[in-house]
Amino acid sequence: MASNRHLGRVIVLQTLYEYEIRTLANDPEVDLDIIIAKNIEPYEKALGDTEFVYNLARKVADNFEMLDKALQPMAPEWPIASIAAIDRNVLRMGLYELSECRDSIPPKVAINEAVELAKSFGSENSSKFVNGVLGTAYKKLGITEEKSHGAKKKTAGSKKSGKPAGGADSKKSAKSSGSVADGKS
Numbered sequence: 572m573a574s575n576r577h578l579g580r581v582i583v584l585q586t587l588y589e590y591e592i593r594t595l596a597n598d599p600e601v602d603l604d605i606i607i608a609k610n611i612e613p614y615e616k617a618l619g620d621t622e623f624v625y626n627l628a629r630k631v632a633d634n635f636e637m638l639d640k641a642l643q644p645m646a647p648e649w650p651i652a653s654i655a656a657i658d659r660n661v662l663r664m665g666l667y668e669l670s671e672c673r674d675s676i677p678p679k680v681a682i683n684e685a686v687e688l689a690k691s692f693g694s695e696n697s698s699k700f701v702n703g704v705l706g707t708a709y710k711k712l713g714i715t716e717e718k719s720h721g722a723k724k725k726t727a728g729s730k731k732s733g734k735p736a737g738g739a740d741s742k743k744s745a746k747s748s749g750s751v752a753d754g755k756s
Contacts, residue, residue, distance in 0.1 A: 575617055577684065579624045580664065582610045584688055586628045587660040591635075603632055631660075631667045638663045641670075645707040646700075658697050661688045665705045670712055678714045682706065 586606050593601040607628050611621055618624065631638065639651045642662055651659060665685030668676050682705045689697040 575619055576623060577687070578614055578618050579620065579627070580684055580688060581691075582607070582614065582618070582624050583628045583631070583664060584657070584660055584692065586610050586624075587631060587663070588656055590628075590632055591656060591660065603629065627664065627667070630671070631663050634667065635663065638666050641708075642666060642704065645711065646704045649700075655694065655697070657693050658689060658701060661685050661693065661697070661701050662704055664688070665701065666708055669705060669708055669714070673714070678709055682709065 586603070589606050589610075590601060590603050593606075604625070607625055611618060611624055615621065639659075643651055646654070654662070662685070665681055668681035668684070669678050672681065682702065685705055686698045686702045689701040693701070
């Protein structure tokens with residue numbers, strides 16, 4: 572059965588949102604795996620690859636603090652706590668996929684998927700904000716995609732440190748309205 576990763580990301584976003592809100596409300600019964608299972612159930616046949624959902628949700632949730640610290644300098648005029656919960660979780664997912672999943676998910680796919688989630692579930696300007704912040708991350712991480720013998724070659728600056736490398740103008744990039752994957756940033 573083919574995997575529907577876009578649907579998987581929708582489920583992950585829904586899961587992370589619920590998990591974060593319940594955690595902030597000090598819900599003693601909050602359990603990430605139970606939330607994931609509940610959210611997957613109605614879509615299990617259409618989804619196909621449920622492990623993608625479990626893995627992405629667990630890894631993003633386990634790294635909320637590290638991802639938030641990495642995101643803050645990319646949107647300096649927006650403290651992480653003041654960003655809408657949907658946008659914050661879209662950014663966390665996008666940054667995690669961009670920085671940690673480059674071997675299996677092309678960087679521009681990670682950005683485009685995050686922008687699409689922001690368009691579907693965020694406010695009117697969410698997609699522009701998400702695109703700008705992740706565009707900055709793309710540049711700061713030093714990610715490049717080059718054609719090499721007919722295949723794309725991926726390299727990165729600081730994959731494991733959790734800290735962005737290099738420098739791009741965060742304010743300019745965070746306000747960008749073009750899609751990084753479309754070559755506009």
